[in-house]
Amino acid sequence: MARITQERVEILRQPNNTHDARVSQAVVEVQNQPNNTQFARVTQVVIEVMTKPGPSSGFLWNPFIIS
Amino acid sequence: MLRFLDSFDHLDTTTLYDKWTGFYNNPTDNGIGTATPTPRTGRGCLSSINGGIFKTIDNQQTFICGGAFWFTGLGNGGGIGYNLVNQSPQTKWVMQGDGRAQIFDVHGTAVGTSSIIVNAGNWYFIEFMATLGTAGSATLRINGQTAATCSGSFGGSNGADVINIIGGGGGNAIYVDDFYVFDTNGSFDNTFAGDCAISTITTTADTATIQWATSSGTAHWSLVNEIPPDGDTSYVQTTMTGTSSTGPSDIYNFQHIANNRIIVGVQANIIARKTDLGNRAITLLASNSSTSTAFNTSGQFLNLTYLDFLNQFSSNPLNGSAWTPADFNGISWGYQIVD
Numbered sequence: 178m179a180r181i182t183q184e185r186v187e188i189l190r191q192p193n194n195t196h197d198a199r200v201s202q203a204v205v206e207v208q209n210q211p212n213n214t215q216f217a218r219v220t221q222v223v224i225e226v227m228t229k230p231g232p233s234s235g236f237l238w239n240p241f242i243i244s
Numbered sequence: 245m246l247r248f249l250d251s252f253d254h255l256d257t258t259t260l261y262d263k264w265t266g267f268y269n270n271p272t273d274n275g276i277g278t279a280t281p282t283p284r285t286g287r288g289c290l291s292s293i294n295g296g297i298f299k300t301i302d303n304q305q306t307f308i309c310g311g312a313f314w315f316t317g318l319g320n321g322g323g324i325g326y327n328l329v330n331q332s333p334q335t336k337w338v339m340q341g342d343g344r345a346q347i348f349d350v351h352g353t354a355v356g357t358s359s360i361i362v363n364a365g366n367w368y369f370i371e372f373m374a375t376l377g378t379a380g381s382a383t384l385r386i387n388g389q390t391a392a393t394c395s396g397s398f399g400g401s402n403g404a405d406v407i408n409i410i411g412g413g414g415g416n417a418i419y420v421d422d423f424y425v426f427d428t429n430g431s432f433d434n435t436f437a438g439d440c441a442i443s444t445i446t447t448t449a450d451t452a453t454i455q456w457a458t459s460s461g462t463a464h465w466s467l468v469n470e471i472p473p474d475g476d477t478s479y480v481q482t483t484m485t486g487t488s489s490t491g492p493s494d495i496y497n498f499q500h501i502a503n504n505r506i507i508v509g510v511q512a513n514i515i516a517r518k519t520d521l522g523n524r525a526i527t528l529l530a531s532n533s534s535t536s537t538a539f540n541t542s543g544q545f546l547n548l549t550y551l552d553f554l555n556q557f558s559s560n561p562l563n564g565s566a567w568t569p570a571d572f573n574g575i576s577w578g579y580q581i582v583d
Contacts (some may be wrong), residue, residue: 183326194521195314197400202328208248210521210522211520211522213524214482214483214485214522215518215521216386216519216520216524216525217516217517217518217519217525217526217581218477218479218480218516218517218518218519219260219456219481219515219579220467220470220473220474220476220477220479220515220516220517220518220550221254221468221470221471221472221474221515221516222447222468222469222514222578223254223469223471223512223513223514224444224445224497224511224512224577225249225250225251225254225442225443225444225445225510225512225515226252226442226443226444226445226501226507226509226510226572227249227422227424227437227440227442227507227509227510227511228440228441228442228443228501228506229437229439229440229441229505229506229507229508230357230505231504237537241443241500241501241505242351242443242499242500242501243501
């Protein structure tokens, strides 16, 4: 005698209403440059001078920068 | 050949990294002090703790560097390292707790000890020459006197490209002033310089060549002489373009050096930026009564933020001879647009 102990039916289904499509961000990245010439800017120009006292300069720390 | 100078006189803590490449621990470990201790010469000196600061030069087998050092306490380090990438010293000297500096090899083993003892709280002029390699050699001089010579394994054949001022440990700063770096190339500045001062001179007047625009007023020279630099408060600028033969120039007269000095080396500093994206480039100019030269004809390209664009001269670039005060004082310096 054939005997059935369990019968299962699986149903493939979809919601019967339309669900949301969701977008969190939409951006466009643009690689660009200015179409005008920008400034070159200088805020400081100095000269550093490495010196030693000469034969007749006397004490090392005498002022030696002349404005 | 002169590779780098710092008088520590023309920048402040905020602008220190316009000129120096970086730091090894925390940027706030390092700064420019103007009061404590009294700078050895000029307006300021470096104050440094922990790993200190470094300047990347380029790869050399032999470096010579020196400067004035002040140790607030002994036993907490402070010194100079010649490094390869990644903070790896090929050799270094570090001050020890007994006032003697020691020289270390690439493995961190002490291979030389100074015969000269330094006292805390005093300026000493300390110079270090090291030839790198598996059979390296090093000499340390203090106030012009040889304090240690040694040999050892100072890295391989790769040399070093970074000069590191190693700060003090334990919260005790070291102070550094009048700092120089030479290599052994060329016929000038290729060995110990000896006890030197490094001074900063500033603009005093416009020459007849004034072609940039000003942030205000008509005197160009007075907008680029602030110490420390005042950024976008006062400046000269131009939107004009050109080449080294056509670009607009600004050239200035500078303070003079007393004629009884020996000039060892000269470094020009131009602190500049561009104000928007795209390429802008400048060159340093030097001119005297008979000639004018542009040094960076392919351009020193500007960044959006201010950087210190450097040029070093071991000899007079206009005639190739050793510097004399008369020659130096006869030169006007400036810059020109090349892109």
